[in-house]
Amino acid sequence: MDLNTVTEVRDARERVPWQPGDAWLAGGTFLFSEPQPHVRRLVDLGRMGWRPVGRLPDGALEIAATCTIAELSRYGRSLDAPAAPLVEQCCRAFLASFKIWHLATIGGNLCTALPAAPMTALTAALDGRCLLRSQAGVLRRLPVTEFITGAGEQKLGEGELLRSVTLPARALHRRTAFRRASLSGLGRSGALVVATLDPADASFTLTVTASTVRPVRLWFPALPDAAALRDTLGGAVRDGDWCDDPHGLPAWRRHMTFRLAEEARRELDERTGHS
Structure with a gap:
């Protein structure tokens, strides 16, 4: 246009x-x-020359705001880490044409703060932190879960720029389970759930996006049972936090989120040999 x-x-x-x-x-x-x-x-940020994506000396993964979906997808397929499959799964959740893949950026996907944004799901699930730079050059960092506050809403100040998102090295070693639902085969995500299990301390996280107006992330010290997960999720998402748009009614999104959350929990439980 x-x-x-x-x-x-x-x-x-x-x-x-x-x-x-x-x-x-x-x-x-x-x-x-x-x-x-x-x-x-x-x-125009196109000539800033930022490295699209790469590992930092401490093993963390830094993704530039100008990194395209295609660049992240290529990098994710070669990433040697247990959480690597999640990169491609979230990239594929765009269901966009190859032209969009080669133009759309990670920074743009986060800053538009649309509930269905799959880069929000990826970075929130892996403890992503946004690096923001003001017009005066002042830098600040915010977790992705705090950066996005609602549908189309985020904590960018006037003229502030999202420079990059960093995923800590420890998060890349988590086992992950990905679930997504939409009203049609090639439709926008109506519910997207990512569960992770940290081998370092056996902690479990559940990240909910697309069905809610902002990312919701739950942490458990150990893999919860189905009832504990259901109760905690029910208490964490208020009635007004479920999305309501042509891509799914709140009641359907809520139902699918609970269903997908349990599927993801069970997958990680079975992969660790608990059941």
Whole structure:
């Protein structure tokens, strides 16, 4: 879609002063998908030269905001870590064309804060932390679960930039179980659940996205039984936190979330030989 209100495109390397009507441009797949009448100038991140994705000296995985889904998918297939399959599973949850895969970015997927955003599921499930940079150059870090506060809502300040997301090395060693549901075979996610089991201390986590307006992450010191998981999940998600849109009614999303959560819990239980 043409953005006929845009009068200027600037290179982000120039550090131009931020002004009302500015918008960061990375892949642009969301920005150009619908009218943006408030946008007057685009600040293009395309030439920043950030490494798309790679390991840090401490073993953590750093994903640049400008990393595309295609780049992350390729890296994930070569990643030597127990949690590696989750990368491809979440990339495939886009169900997007190859053109979108080569343009859409991880940063854009997080900053639009859509409930069905699969990069939210991936990074929240693996303890992702966002690195944010203000116009003054001040850096701050926030867990993904705190960065996204609601449907289309996140904690970016005026002119603030999402620089990268870091997944700690320990999280990459977790066993994972992935479950997803939608109203149609090629539809947007209506419920997406990721369960993890940490071999270091046997702790269990459950991350819920797509069915809720914000990511919900539960932690247990050990693998819970079905009743404990159901009770904790029921208490963690308030009635108003279930999504309500054409991709699924709240009652259906709630039902599918509980069902998928139990399936994921049972998968990890069976893989550890408890049952």
